[in-house]
Amino acid sequence: MATVTETPTGGMADSAHLARVTFRIRRxxxxxxxHAxxxxFTLDIDPKERVLDALHQIKWEEDGTLTFRRSCAHGICGSDAMRINGKNRLACKTLIKDIADLDGGPKAKPVVIEPLKGMxxxxxxxxxMEPFFQAYRDVMPFLITTGNQPSREHRQSAEQRERFDDTTKCILCAACTGACPVFWNDGQYFGPAAIVNAHRFIFDSRDEGAEQRLEILNDRDGVWRCRTIFNCTDACPRGIEVTKAIQEVKQALITRRF
Amino acid sequence: MAIEISEVAKGDEGGRRYGPDNPAPVIEPPRARTHRTPRTTRTNFELYGWLFMRVSGVLLVVLVITHLVIQLVLDGGVSKVSFAFVAGRWASPFWQVWDLLMLWLAMLHGGNGLRTIINDYAQRDTTRFWLKMLLYVATVFTVLLGTLVIFTFDPNIS
Structure with missing residues (x-):
């Protein structure tokens, strides 16, 4: 008798766009x-939503103890980088329909969500994230100039700005460093993100600290430990050509020497 | 739907759960930058090592492929290789230098490659140290022994 009071047609229409997706989360x-x-968690969720929305739904409706970082939730702050289906991505930029097995049924593969590796x-x-930010601080990611305090702005041409444009896009989410096998095994390596942020200043025409930064990256745990396997370029949610930036730093070191 | 936590409060002391008064032990990140981390060396060793790998790799392609063709393909292949064949080739200083160059480049190239792999994959400092010591000893031994043989080779040995 109670079922009569429900609205079968209305309910169907409301949930027609939902899909049943299982999220397998490393707790x-x-x-x-x-032990981890x-x-x-099996949710009925709109596949056009993002993985972050699924995490919210789990935390708000299923299990309040689920813990993850997120701030802006729109791909700018870089807080919610995590390993989703084996690849480092931002949960707030990954749509469920792009990664989930939406065929349904008991054999559907779950969406696997893990923390970043190597930390x-x-x-x-x-x-x-402390080792990650330690490496970032070590490359001195700030403008270094000499002489008197300037009385007008530092002039820069469009071409000079273009030289390091790609590496200004970094949001420090650690997706690249968390995808680097050298960093996984040896946290002493600076990691791609720190090198990208050094690149941003080394090739800035206004900056005068390039020599110091190159000297830091020339060391045992600097750019020479890069194996050019392109995991970082694959992982970067901003599309930065990370490996290319690392190679440009190597090239600058060699041309400086010879 | 959700799998229950199989092990609850394992590792707590005196039966008490971890909490604000009984915090869980701090987990140190592996090989974090600490005050014991070695200081920067400020040398170009890694730069030269990286360059050497590229240059020696290109040279070794020429040296090794020519070597293999001479030894295994030309003039009846591997069956011709004998003491007399080696003695005949090492009578010429050209092939002595060729083999010497090949020995040194291949051993240093391979040694540096293995050093890189040990640095990447050995997790504990002591493991890393002893593997590298073994590698250096083996490399130096092979290079010196090979050099000795090339320069002191006696074709009239009985």
Whole structure:
């Protein structure tokens, strides 16, 4: 009798665009267990939504203990980089329809979500970003000039600006560094993101600290540990040609020497 | 729908859960930058190593392929290679220098490649150190022994 009061036609129309998708999330809580484990959440969700919306739905409606970073939720702040179906992406820029198995049924593959590799997991999808930012600080990511305080702006031509335009797009999400196998094994390596941000100043015509930055990146854990496997370029959610930037720094080091 | 947490509060001390008064142990990131991290060396060693790999690789393509063709393909192939054949080739200083160059370049190229792989893959500092020591000893031994043989080769040995 109770079913009569429901509105079958209206309900169908409301949920016709929804798809049933399973999200398999790597959970870790050091305060309850020292072991990480996988947890499946099956949601009815619009496949045109983003993975971040699915995470919100899980956190707000299913399990409030699910922990992840996000700030702007629109691909600018770089907080929600994570490993989705084995590739580092921003959860807020990845549409569910692009990565999920929407055929449905019991054999449908789940969307697998893990924290970034190569950094210590603190809880669920949150990793310790300190080594990443340490490498970033080490390349001195700020304008270095000499002489008196300028009385007018630093002039720069459009061509000079274009030289380092690609590397200004970095949002420090760590998707590239978290995709680098050299960084996975040895956190002493600067990682692609730090080199990209050094590149941004090394090739800036207004900056005078290129020599110091090149000297830092010429060291044991600098650009020479890059194996040019292009994981970073694949991972970058801003489409920066990361490996090319690293190669340009190598080239600058060699032409400086010879 | 959701898998239950199989192990609850494992590793807690005295039966107490981790919490604000009993915090979980801090997990140090592997090989983080600490005050014990080695200082920068300020040398161009890695630059020269990187360049050497490219230059020696190109040279080795020519040296090794020519070597293989002479040894294995021309004049009846591998069956002709004997003591007399080697003695005949090393009578000429050209082939002595050729083989010497090939030995040094191949050993240093391979040694530097293995050093890179050890640096990338050995996780513990002591493992890394001893693997590299083994590699350096093996490389120096092979290079010196090969050089010795090329220069002191005696075709009339009985």
């Amino acid at each position: 870790f809580n050091p305060e309850s267990s020292e 484990f996988w947890q499946d 210590t997991v603190q809880k669920d999808l949150i990793v310790d």
